[in-house]
Amino acid sequence: AGNYGVSGLGNVSGDENWEFTSALFFTASVLTTTGYGHIVPLSDGGKIFCILYSLLGIPMTLLFLGCLLQHLLPLVSYRPVQYIHIRWGFSLAHVALAHAAGLGLATLGLFILIPAICFWALEGTWNFLESVYFCFISLSTIGLGDYVPKGSSQPPLHELYELSITCKPSPGGSVRQKLFCSQCVAGVRVSCHQ
Numbered sequence: 280a281g282n283y284g285v286s287g288l289g290n291v292s293g294d295e296n297w298e299f300t301s302a303l304f305f306t307a308s309v310l311t312t313t314g315y316g317h318i319v320p321l322s323d324g325g326k327i328f329c330i331l332y333s334l335l336g337i338p339m340t341l342l343f344l345g346c347l348l349q350h351l352l353p354l355v356s357y358r359p360v361q362y363i364h365i366r367w368g369f370s371l372a373h374v375a376l377a378h379a380a381g382l383g384l385a386t387l388g389l390f391i392l393i394p395a396i397c398f399w400a401l402e403g404t405w406n407f408l409e410s411v412y413f414c415f416i417s418l419s420t421i422g423l424g425d426y427v428p429k430g431s432s433q434p435p436l437h438e439l440y441e442l443s444i445t446c447k448p449s450p451g452g453s454v455r456q457k458l459f460c461s462q463c464v465a466g467v468r469v470s471c472h473q
Contacts, residue, residue: 300442309333310340313422390418
């Protein structure tokens with residue numbers, strides 16, 4: 280990869296070139312603004328491309344996530360609360376509180392605990408706290424780069440592992456973006472209704 284203007288520090292694939300999953304991982308870390316810092320453009324052309332790609336890709340990612348949030352929010356939050364309130368007659372405030380707690384626990388489990396258990400099992404040198412730390416840092420888009428998954432060195436398993444890591448920060452990477460993008464993108468109010 281270094282011959283093509285990109286430093287693949289910590290890339291354990293053994294190939295000089297990137298495979299598809301490495302490129303997808305880099306793209307996802309740029310577009311979600313996670314940026315672990317272990318894969319970086321080296322050439323001037325690569326740096327210019329990364330800047331232009333980010334200038335176009337990050338706002339498009341924000342727009343996409345904002346639209347996705349507008350369509351999923353009623354399905355995940357409003358409808359279940361209203362259904363339980365109407366169907367069983369529980370107080371709307373109690374149902375909303377219980378639902379929020381359930382969503383919080385589901386988010387904690389799906390985006391922190393389950394991935395942390397996987398990293399703990401697959402990354403031989405990480406303890407459970409380091410795995411939870413990595414998941415939180417990725418989810419919050421801080422991406423310090425002090426922990427970077429290495430994964431399996433066997434090509435089929437490595438590609439699957441890298442693909443699963445790429446998909447993991449994407450929902451989490453949108454935490455900050457959801458707050459910003461639910462109302463506007465680049466100062467322009469956006470409506471995503473069909």
